[in-house]
Amino acid sequence: xxxxxxKEQFRILVVALLSFCTVGCxxxxxxxxVNFTELTLQExxxxxxxxxxxxxxxxxxxxxxxxxxxxxxxxxxRTENVTxxxxxxxxxxxxxxFEGSSYTSARLLTKDLFEQRYGRFEAxxxxxxxxxxxPAFWMLGADIDDNPWPAAGEIDIMEYRGQNPxxxxxxxxxxxxxxxNAISKEYTLENDRFDTGFHIFGxxxxxxxxxxxxxxxxxxxxxxxxxxxxxxxxxxFFILMNLxxxxxxxxxxxAETVFPQTMIVDYVRxxxxxxxx
Numbered sequence: 001x002x003x004x005x006x007k008e009q010f011r012i013l014v015v016a017l018l019s020f021c022t023v024g025c026x027x028x029x030x031x032x033x034v035n036f037t038e039l040t041l042q043e044x045x046x047x048x049x050x051x052x053x054x055x056x057x058x059x060x061x062x063x064x065x066x067x068x069x070x071x072x073x074x075x076x077x078r079t080e081n082v083t084x085x086x087x088x089x090x091x092x093x094x095x096x097x098f099e100g101s102s103y104t105s106a107r108l109l110t111k112d113l114f115e116q117r118y119g120r121f122e123a124x125x126x127x128x129x130x131x132x133x134x135p136a137f138w139m140l141g142a143d144i145d146d147n148p149w150p151a152a153g154e155i156d157i158m159e160y161r162g163q164n165p166x167x168x169x170x171x172x173x174x175x176x177x178x179x180x181n182a183i184s185k186e187y188t189l190e191n192d193r194f195d196t197g198f199h200i201f202g203x204x205x206x207x208x209x210x211x212x213x214x215x216x217x218x219x220x221x222x223x224x225x226x227x228x229x230x231x232x233x234x235x236x237f238f239i240l241m242n243l244x245x246x247x248x249x250x251x252x253x254x255a256e257t258v259f260p261q262t263m264i265v266d267y268v269r270x271x272x273x274x275x276x277x
Contacts, residue, residue, distance in 0.1 A: 036120035041270035072246035074101035082106035089265040107242035115236040120271040122202030128261035129195035132253030133162025134244040139237040150178035153232035158201035165193040170212035176229020185220040
């Protein structure tokens with residue numbers, strides 16, 4: 001059995017070979033960067049307890065803090081909602097009365113701790129399920145404090161409605177194309193569900209495009225020509241992972257929604273494009 005280091009070396013080789021084949025064998029105009037071989041962030045969640053504080057911070061509270069989409073949860077940093085166990089990060093939504101909310105969960109982010117312009121960003125995740133359950137792995141422009149959303153830009157590497165466990169969505173948001181007008185595309189998992197096993201969700205991001213992948217299958221490419229406003233994906237972004245409950249995107253839980261629900265993250269890895277400036 002391969003150890004973690006050998007697995008990572010094998011992973012880099014496979015990505016490089018797949019990239020070479022895509023560039024050399026593609027029959028359409030889809031672009032793909034080849035050399036995403038330099039790891040800049042590798043979170044394997046090998047140490048039990050709280051997530052690595054040198055990488056992950058937390059948003060605490062509700063949408064009244066200036067973010068959210070009429071969601072119902074209160075985000076905390078409690079171990080009941082976010083912890084690392086047995087090599088996995090667990091983000092858990094619970095139905096409970098807490099600080100005036102009926103649900104709790106967690107929202108992690110790398111703001112001011114890890115930010116990068118361009119590269120490959122990926123995570124291996126097993127998603128939760130159920131009406132009103134809304135997990136996401138995404139990114140925001142690092143200048144968001146001075147350049148409020150949507151002008152700072154948003155890349156949704158993966159978001160998903162728990163009531164539809166075979167379909168996920170990849171999107172970009174920016175000035176003139178945000179919220180319901182985001183530039184998006186769905187990916188449908190054939191003969192399987194995202195809540196029954198782990199899948200790798202990723203993007204490859206270069207100056208002129210963002211490519212979206214599920215298990216290394218390229219299903220969407222967004223370029224400056226595709227957006228209906230300014231292209232704002234030319235600066236550092238930070239990473240977020242969260243598990244929301246309710247909101248405009250998924251609707252509220254119903255009597256059939258089972259709690260607790262947990263988003264299980266095996267790893268988060270970021271690579272630098274060695275050909276980029």
